[in-house]
Amino acid sequence: MALEQAGVFAIVLEHMPDQLAQRISQALTIPTIGIGAGSHCDGQVLVTSDLLGLSEWQPPFAKPYINLRKQGIEAAKAFCEDVRQRSFALKDPYPQDSYPQDSYPQDSYPQDSHHQDSHHLGLDRGL
Secondary structure, X not given: OHHHHHOOOOEEEEOOOHXXXXXXXXXXXXXXXXXXXXXXXXXXXOOHHHHOOOOOOOOOOOOOOOOHHHHHHHHHHHHHHHHHHOOOOOOXXXXXXXXXXXXXXXXXXXXXXXXXXXXXXXXXXOO
């Protein structure tokens, strides 16, 4: 109550028992925002990386809605494998009629320079 009397406009209650957060919320006239403090606060927040499951460790009060960390790792591994197999590109991303033939002169780029550079730098090996 001293914080409310000092002029704060809201207070965050974090990682506490539901009953305690409820008592605090009922005693105050300012809004309480909970993060791991039960359902009796006036509002709720959750750290985005916890919501999306981006970390190996989740706080005990953070409900796992999705595991994007696992999905992201799987996607990166699949992409690396596609690069190794040279199957990552669309079969025909630019159909013949999608751009004027003379807009990209054939001799304006060295034929295999980026492949040689990526091989030299070790970028062709993936994860």
